[in-house]
Amino acid sequence: MKAVVIAAAAALALTAGVASADEAMAKKYGCMACHQVAKKVVGPSFKDVAKKYKGDAGAAAHLEQVIVKGGKGVWGPVPMAPQPKAAGDAKALAAWVLSL
Numbered sequence: 001m002k003a004v005v006i007a008a009a010a011a012l013a014l015t016a017g018v019a020s021a022d023e024a025m026a027k028k029y030g031c032m033a034c035h036q037v038a039k040k041v042v043g044p045s046f047k048d049v050a051k052k053y054k055g056d057a058g059a060a061a062h063l064e065q066v067i068v069k070g071g072k073g074v075w076g077p078v079p080m081a082p083q084p085k086a087a088g089d090a091k092a093l094a095a096w097v098l099s100l
Helices: 002-028 046-053 059-069 084-099
Strands: none
Touching: 002 084, 046 059, 046 084, 059 084
């Protein structure tokens, strides 16, 4: 039983580390200037994005492209600026957003 508890704690610690690393990545690319995890700023919250695309099999690929190339019209009149410097990390960022 003790081993199960230790394994579960280790798994939770690893999961928390991944989430923190991806939020740090979002900060690195300036995403947090317009988005927050749980509240709307200029753009939608990351949680609202995850909710909108829940169950959509093509969501990760779509968000990856929006991160790199920008987007407009889905969340209102303010366009999302392209983030081409994030191209190498866009897949991880999209997966993180969808996991929220």
